[in-house]
Amino acid sequence: MPVLWIVLIVLALAAVGYVLGRQRALASADGNSRKLHSLPSFYGTSVAIFTMVFSFAALIVWMIVQPIVVENRVAATISPETIPEGRTIGLMMSDVRRVADGLDQAVAQGAMSADQATSIRTEFTDVRERLGQIGVALGSDVGPAVLHAAQRYRAMSATGDLAMTVVVLGLALAGFAVAYSRTHRDFRARNVVERTIRYILIFAASIAVLTTVGIVLSLIFNTIEFFRLYPAWEFFFGTTWAPSFSGRGGGSELGIVPLLWGTFYISLIALLVAVPIGLFAAIYLSEYASPKVRSIAKPMIEVLAGIPTIVYGLFALLTVGPLLLSVFGDDGLGWMQAGTAVMTAGLVMGVMLIPFVSSLSDDIINAVPQAMRDGSLGLGATHSETVRQVVLPAALPGIVGAILLAASRAIGETMIVVLGAGAAARLSLNPFEAMTTVTAKIVSQLTGDSDFGSPEALVAFALGMTLFVITLMLNILALYIVRKYREQYE
Amino acid sequence: MTDATASTPAAPASGRRQSISLFRQDAHTKRRNAAETRFKAYGLTAVLVGLFFLIVLFGSIISNGLPAFTRTVVELELTLTQEQYEEAESKLLKTGAYRDFFIAAFDRELEERGVEVEYDAAALERILGKIGGNLREFYTANEDRLGQPVDFELSTSSRIDGYFNGRLKREDVRDSRFLMSTDLDLADELYAAGIMKSDFNWNFITGADSGVDNPGGAGIGASVVGSFFMMIVVLVLSLPIGVAASIYLEEFAPKNRWTDLIEVNISNLAAVPSIVFGILGLAVFIQFAGLPQSAPLVGGLVLTLMTLPTIIISTRASLKSVPPSIRDAALGVGASKMQAVFHHVLPLAMPGILTGTIIGLAQALGETAPLLLIGMVGFVARGYPDGFVSGFTEANSAMPAQIYTWAARADASFYEKAWGGIIILLLFLMTMNIIAIVLRRRFERRW
Numbered sequence: 001m002p003v004l005w006i007v008l009i010v011l012a013l014a015a016v017g018y019v020l021g022r023q024r025a026l027a028s029a030d031g032n033s034r035k036l037h038s039l040p041s042f043y044g045t046s047v048a049i050f051t052m053v054f055s056f057a058a059l060i061v062w063m064i065v066q067p068i069v070v071e072n073r074v075a076a077t078i079s080p081e082t083i084p085e086g087r088t089i090g091l092m093m094s095d096v097r098r099v100a101d102g103l104d105q106a107v108a109q110g111a112m113s114a115d116q117a118t119s120i121r122t123e124f125t126d127v128r129e130r131l132g133q134i135g136v137a138l139g140s141d142v143g144p145a146v147l148h149a150a151q152r153y154r155a156m157s158a159t160g161d162l163a164m165t166v167v168v169l170g171l172a173l174a175g176f177a178v179a180y181s182r183t184h185r186d187f188r189a190r191n192v193v194e195r196t197i198r199y200i201l202i203f204a205a206s207i208a209v210l211t212t213v214g215i216v217l218s219l220i221f222n223t224i225e226f227f228r229l230y231p232a233w234e235f236f237f238g239t240t241w242a243p244s245f246s247g248r249g250g251g252s253e254l255g256i257v258p259l260l261w262g263t264f265y266i267s268l269i270a271l272l273v274a275v276p277i278g279l280f281a282a283i284y285l286s287e288y289a290s291p292k293v294r295s296i297a298k299p300m301i302e303v304l305a306g307i308p309t310i311v312y313g314l315f316a317l318l319t320v321g322p323l324l325l326s327v328f329g330d331d332g333l334g335w336m337q338a339g340t341a342v343m344t345a346g347l348v349m350g351v352m353l354i355p356f357v358s359s360l361s362d363d364i365i366n367a368v369p370q371a372m373r374d375g376s377l378g379l380g381a382t383h384s385e386t387v388r389q390v391v392l393p394a395a396l397p398g399i400v401g402a403i404l405l406a407a408s409r410a411i412g413e414t415m416i417v418v419l420g421a422g423a424a425a426r427l428s429l430n431p432f433e434a435m436t437t438v439t440a441k442i443v444s445q446l447t448g449d450s451d452f453g454s455p456e457a458l459v460a461f462a463l464g465m466t467l468f469v470i471t472l473m474l475n476i477l478a479l480y481i482v483r484k485y486r487e488q489y490e
Numbered sequence: 491m492t493d494a495t496a497s498t499p500a501a502p503a504s505g506r507r508q509s510i511s512l513f514r515q516d517a518h519t520k521r522r523n524a525a526e527t528r529f530k531a532y533g534l535t536a537v538l539v540g541l542f543f544l545i546v547l548f549g550s551i552i553s554n555g556l557p558a559f560t561r562t563v564v565e566l567e568l569t570l571t572q573e574q575y576e577e578a579e580s581k582l583l584k585t586g587a588y589r590d591f592f593i594a595a596f597d598r599e600l601e602e603r604g605v606e607v608e609y610d611a612a613a614l615e616r617i618l619g620k621i622g623g624n625l626r627e628f629y630t631a632n633e634d635r636l637g638q639p640v641d642f643e644l645s646t647s648s649r650i651d652g653y654f655n656g657r658l659k660r661e662d663v664r665d666s667r668f669l670m671s672t673d674l675d676l677a678d679e680l681y682a683a684g685i686m687k688s689d690f691n692w693n694f695i696t697g698a699d700s701g702v703d704n705p706g707g708a709g710i711g712a713s714v715v716g717s718f719f720m721m722i723v724v725l726v727l728s729l730p731i732g733v734a735a736s737i738y739l740e741e742f743a744p745k746n747r748w749t750d751l752i753e754v755n756i757s758n759l760a761a762v763p764s765i766v767f768g769i770l771g772l773a774v775f776i777q778f779a780g781l782p783q784s785a786p787l788v789g790g791l792v793l794t795l796m797t798l799p800t801i802i803i804s805t806r807a808s809l810k811s812v813p814p815s816i817r818d819a820a821l822g823v824g825a826s827k828m829q830a831v832f833h834h835v836l837p838l839a840m841p842g843i844l845t846g847t848i849i850g851l852a853q854a855l856g857e858t859a860p861l862l863l864i865g866m867v868g869f870v871a872r873g874y875p876d877g878f879v880s881g882f883t884e885a886n887s888a889m890p891a892q893i894y895t896w897a898a899r900a901d902a903s904f905y906e907k908a909w910g911g912i913i914i915l916l917l918f919l920m921t922m923n924i925i926a927i928v929l930r931r932r933f934e935r936r937w
Contacts, residue, residue: 194828211795280536319546354543411763464769467765472762475761
């Protein structure tokens with residue numbers, strides 16, 4: 001039974017449970033709701049909740065666990081002798097999955113009967129061709145071992161699905177029955193319902209932690225896998241980035257240094273653009289501008305923050321790049337070879353960060369107490385002297401925090417560098433040369449049909465780990481600075 | 491003696507005192523005031539530079555993107571009889587036969603309008619693409635239209651399109667098998683005669699992506715649908731989870747280690763680069779859980795995790811803005827804590843929550859980087875999903891991913907489509923933000 005149907009059935013059962021539970025509670029109190037411990041709706045809700053909570057929990061767990069169990073058990077049946085030369089059990093299993101999916105589709109489209117799908121043999125049928133007819137493309141011919149495993153895989157998945165349906169619906173019914181039979185006017189329905197809701201709320205709040213755990217685990221496992229294939233020392237200190245695409249078996253040089261250099265160089269240029277403009281804009285808007293100018297100009301600048309990064313990427317690639325090329329290219333100064341360069345990406349990223357710096361600094365400047373300004377002005381300082389010598393020093397920790405956050409944004413930015421910075425990994429000082437960054441390389445190593453087992457694909461996880469650690473440290477540092485120095489003026 | 495020493499410094503002092511009248515500035519004050527003016531000018535310049543960038547950005551989006559919404563077409567009425575159809579189908583070069591029919595009808599049309607131009611079949615094919623193939627495709631699919639007059643609207647090749655859009659200049663045309671400069675003369679004359687005209691390119695808005703070889707036929711419709719399904723997933727998951735998490739943290743959470751951990755986590759997640767979420771999606775949803783690649787479901791899940799911190803932060807802010815007196819009043823008349831929150835605080839905080847949710851959704855709609863990693867790029871979304879369920883699970887593209895795909899293609903005609911796609915994307919974002927602003931203005935209460 002499709003999962004959607006199971007979900008709908010359980011939901012319907014819960015709705016019925018609500019109505020019945022409410023009625024039963026009222027009936028037990030002779031229709032007088034004042035004799036009940038809780039409001040009638042709580043009795044209904046308690047039945048509905050008991051119907052749903054356990055069955056949905058079981059559904060989710062089952063859906064996660066079943067593929068893993070099936071996979072392992074099918075993999076165990078493949079004898080090592082049947083694995084062809086140069087292939088691994090992992091590759092074999094992905095073939096098996098693909099064939100099994102193909103058989104499912106064939107049955108769904110009516111190209112094959114269910115019996116046929118479980119009984120065809122490679123000796124008699126060309127499975128690849130049959131599946132190709134219905135639009136399932138397979139990379140290589142299907143051997144008997146793979147087909148057999150695929151059929152086992154389907155059989156076990158089918159059994160698992162059936163068992164899941166039975167278990168989930170059974171749990172829903174059991175929950176319904178227990179809760180319904182407990183429904184009586186002395187049953188403390190409100191306490192039960194509220195406690196359950198509280199647990200659900202706690203679970204929802206914990207998803208943030210689960211996400212972080214997920215990120216860290218997925219990065220760590222794949223990174224460890226990568227370091228097993230490629231020495232960590234060469235990754236962190238290698239100065240050449242030259243992955244080989246032809247095949248595996250070495251030949252790739254995966255040093256992170258040129259990527260980090262590109263990342264920091266582009267971020268530096270971006271900050272050189274964004275920090276002065278953003279800071280001065282914030283000072284002007286919070287200290288000088290009339291309320292009217294402020295109410296127009298501030299949202300306008302913040303529009304820049306709402307524009308998706310892909311737009312900035314295209315802007316870099318198609319507008320800023322050619323513009324810079326016409327000035328610094330061969331027709332002009334001759335410093336630039338192509339439109340994609342560190343300068344292009346840096347400038348555009350700077351524009352993107354202006355509102356980030358300006359609105360954060362604006363908040364911080366506004367938080368400086370007015371008494372400090374008044375004191376300074378009262379001693380005869382001009383407005384700009386007040387800003388420079390009183391307001392800015394008071395706001396400095398916050399501003400530094402804002403700049404650090406902007407830097408972490410710049411380092412993690414992807415689309416602008418993918419489109420605007422070029423693809424060549426280089427260690428050079430010329431800002432008009434194409435360079436590449438950590439994020440751009442994560443994208444290029446993980447898009448396309450890469451085999452997850454090769455160091456060329458796994459390196460992306462190590463790069464991601466580096467990126468995650470760097471941005472995390474910058475964020476923590478920023479928060480620390482802001483927290484540590486903020487209280488001084490409050 | 492003492493008088494003398496006292497009077498000597500006094501004389502210049504009195505002189506200086508005269509010069510620092512309130513009406514005449516001395517050099518020092520002038521310098522300070524100049525510094526003040528300069529400082530103010532720097533600030534104004536910074537604001538203006540920011541606005542200048544905004545204008546340049548929008549200017550280049552609009553000027554580059556608008557041509558994507560028009561296309562150049564040739565309109566022609568053509569009647570094909572049953573006999574002609576059978577004759578053409580019996581031939582070896584079927585499309586050639588159809589092309590001849592078209593040329594005959596084209597000649598008639600020219601004669602009717604009294605236009606005299608020299609052209610050959612090859613020139614026409616360079617302008618209009620594979621005429622014979624298109625005609626044959628139409629008639630084999632619609633045999634019932636045989637014998638009736640049919641209005642054909644044939645779109646021109648992307649180069650001719652570019653010529654009328656101003657993307658292609660006459661000086662830049664080098665004769666090739668795709669376009670000869672004489673073709674432009676022909677196109678000009680046809681345009682002047684009214685046979686060739688520009689009209690609104692509906693196909694760009696409603697159509698699906700074409701292959702690499704056909705920039706003219708590319709549309710963003712299918713990826714809008716993909717984005718729509720992704721946004722459903724994001725909304726359905728992130729709103730309840732986000733609200734539940736915020737209610738817990740704001741109203742119920744005891745001050746302990748676990749709560750601290752959750753809070754620190756949420757503020758850190760908000761600052762994790764989006765590409766890292768893409769890696770998470772790839773590793774957990776595709777590698778580990780075995781969900782299909784390029785599916786809006788997976789995209790939606792990844793974007794949900796990204797949007798959650800935004801929604802939690804804004805929901806907590808709006809829960810916090812509900813005054814405690816509301817809670818106290820509810821508790822005072824005998825409501826439980828849960829009832830006070832769900833019946834009184836939450837409805838009052840709802841406008842703020844919805845505003846935050848819409849802004850979070852708008853952010854998610856424009857996010858590209860994580861979609862690159864879960865395989866939504868390079869995938870050619872050739873059609874719409876068949877149904878509601880397959881809309882979630884079937885491979886599709888999304889608006890920003892589609893724009894990236896176009897930008898990454900080698901053919902420059904796709905750039906125009908990418909800019910056009912950005913206009914559509916920004917229209918969606920603008921609508922969402924305006925809704926959010928209106929909601930806030932209308933329902934936000936100051937306590």
